[in-house]
Amino acid sequence: MTNLVPLKKFPVLIAIVAALMVSSMSVLSVETPVQTAIQSATSGDTPGRLSGARNDSPALQQSTPIDPAAATQAWLDSVPQDKREKSDAYFEGGYWLILWNYLVAAAISILLLSSRISARLRDFSERLTRYKTPEVACYSVLYLLLVYVLSFPLNVYEHFFREHQYGLATQSFPAWFREQLIGLGIALIGGTIVLIVLYAVFRRAPKTWWTWGTGVAVVFSFVLVFIAPVFIEPLFNTYKPLKTPEISEPILAMARANEIPVKQVFEVDASRQTTRVSASVSGFLGTTRIALNDNLLKQCTLPEIRLVMAHEMGHYVLNHGAKLLTYLGIFILIGFALTRILFNTGVRRWGEKWDVRGVADPAGLPLLALIFTTLLFLATPLLNTVVRVTEREADAFGINTAREPDGMAKVALKLGAYRKLNPTALEEFIFYDHPSGRARIRMAMDWKAANLSAGETSKSESQDPKETEE
Numbered sequence: 001m002t003n004l005v006p007l008k009k010f011p012v013l014i015a016i017v018a019a020l021m022v023s024s025m026s027v028l029s030v031e032t033p034v035q036t037a038i039q040s041a042t043s044g045d046t047p048g049r050l051s052g053a054r055n056d057s058p059a060l061q062q063s064t065p066i067d068p069a070a071a072t073q074a075w076l077d078s079v080p081q082d083k084r085e086k087s088d089a090y091f092e093g094g095y096w097l098i099l100w101n102y103l104v105a106a107a108i109s110i111l112l113l114s115s116r117i118s119a120r121l122r123d124f125s126e127r128l129t130r131y132k133t134p135e136v137a138c139y140s141v142l143y144l145l146l147v148y149v150l151s152f153p154l155n156v157y158e159h160f161f162r163e164h165q166y167g168l169a170t171q172s173f174p175a176w177f178r179e180q181l182i183g184l185g186i187a188l189i190g191g192t193i194v195l196i197v198l199y200a201v202f203r204r205a206p207k208t209w210w211t212w213g214t215g216v217a218v219v220f221s222f223v224l225v226f227i228a229p230v231f232i233e234p235l236f237n238t239y240k241p242l243k244t245p246e247i248s249e250p251i252l253a254m255a256r257a258n259e260i261p262v263k264q265v266f267e268v269d270a271s272r273q274t275t276r277v278s279a280s281v282s283g284f285l286g287t288t289r290i291a292l293n294d295n296l297l298k299q300c301t302l303p304e305i306r307l308v309m310a311h312e313m314g315h316y317v318l319n320h321g322a323k324l325l326t327y328l329g330i331f332i333l334i335g336f337a338l339t340r341i342l343f344n345t346g347v348r349r350w351g352e353k354w355d356v357r358g359v360a361d362p363a364g365l366p367l368l369a370l371i372f373t374t375l376l377f378l379a380t381p382l383l384n385t386v387v388r389v390t391e392r393e394a395d396a397f398g399i400n401t402a403r404e405p406d407g408m409a410k411v412a413l414k415l416g417a418y419r420k421l422n423p424t425a426l427e428e429f430i431f432y433d434h435p436s437g438r439a440r441i442r443m444a445m446d447w448k449a450a451n452l453s454a455g456e457t458s459k460s461e462s463q464d465p466k467e468t469e470e
């Protein structure tokens with residue numbers, strides 16, 4: 001969902017954007033840039049030997065019990081130092097970007113309030129019309145445009161220059177900017193509609209808006225997730241049915257085994273924007289679609305692709321879309337409740353100075369945004385953890401379905417090209433919305449070790465007694 005980044009620039013749309021979380025969490029984990037060096041390293045000696053024991057080879061099962069900790073370390077050690085340093089630098093830079101993004105959003109809100117620009121935008125909208133709905137619409141469009149322009153320098157650094165600097169982006173500036181404008185257009189239309197409805201709620205229920213407002217936010221999130229694959233994603237990329245039966249058949253076989261009602265797998269031309277490998281499940285109910293991107297097809301072997309797709313199916317089978325929407329609703333409810341208290345306090349204190357009359361006054365929108373982004377910033381570890389735990393469930397489903405522990409380790413290493421492979425526990429808790437590479441490889445190796453010993457048991461049980469005597 002990196003394409004929809006412009007939406008994320010608007011703090012007020014966070015409720016919707018958080019819904020993107022629902023779909024972007026699905027945009028798995030397996031985003032990883034072209035890393036042929038790492039790829040060849042992983043097929044190198046040490047892990048190769050460790051992974052040499054195929055489950056269907058009883059002799060090896062018995063002769064090489066694996067030590068999951070040592071096997072995990074061997075995979076991690078196979079990544080060259082310079083690659084590791086580069087991906088660590090990229091990912092750690094992302095920690096600071098969370099802070100900078102928050103500070104820029106907060107500064108914009110404070111500027112709009114204290115300079116009374118927000119009040120003047122409201123006055124201008126009031127003069128234009130005496131009806132409330134067009135007034136809110138007019139204010140919203142101007143506000144969203146202003147926020148986009150003011151945060152553009154950080155946006156262009158983070159999503160264009162920095163991505164190129166690390167070799168993750170494939171677009172020229174005009175192509176990138178064109179997509180920014182499309183995203184801005186969507187944000188203006190969607191954001192204005194949401195704000196019109198929210199302000200109608202504010203006017204009718206100035207005291208209990210936070211409960212009704214949560215309902216509005218959840219409904220819009222649902223609609224967004226539902227329509228995204230049909231109306232939004234095609235604006236940025238082309239989806240077409242995967243035509244290679246050698247790849248699509250094994251994937252569809254896993255889908256059939258798990259009663260997933262999909263008849264085809266889609267291929268998306270993500271290489272238009274990025275070198276990252278990724279796959280996704282998007283949509284809801286009737287619009288559910290499983291897609292893998294062309295980078296994944298080009299760079300991964302079938303075992304790796306099966307593992308990735310099994311992870312995506314995990315999101316579907318475990319009903320993660322509905323679960324995350326529910327969590328989102330709870331977060332928004334708590335967030336709106338706190339926002340209401342803080343907003344009223346702010347208006348009592350500075351309302352006159354900022355010329356903000358109350359929650360139903362659009363001029364107060366930057367204050368709502370300031371409070372909500374602050375809460376969201378503080379809740380970063382909590383939100384990441386909720387998503388990460390969900391991703392771990394999909395990982396567990398993926399490994400059990402695909403039964404490809406080495407494929408999982410290899411994919412985790414490819415991810416390591418842009419996500420720090422071996423973080424501290426605290427780092428992982430605060431910043432990771434997916435399990436780290438180390439955690440994923442360890443899961444794969446634990447699975448492999450357990451699976452091997454289970455294989456031994458069943459073998460000895462099923463053995464012919466005569467053979468045992470021998």
Ligand SMILES: [Zn+2]
Pocket residue numbers: 025026027028029311312315391394
């Ligand atoms: Zn996932």
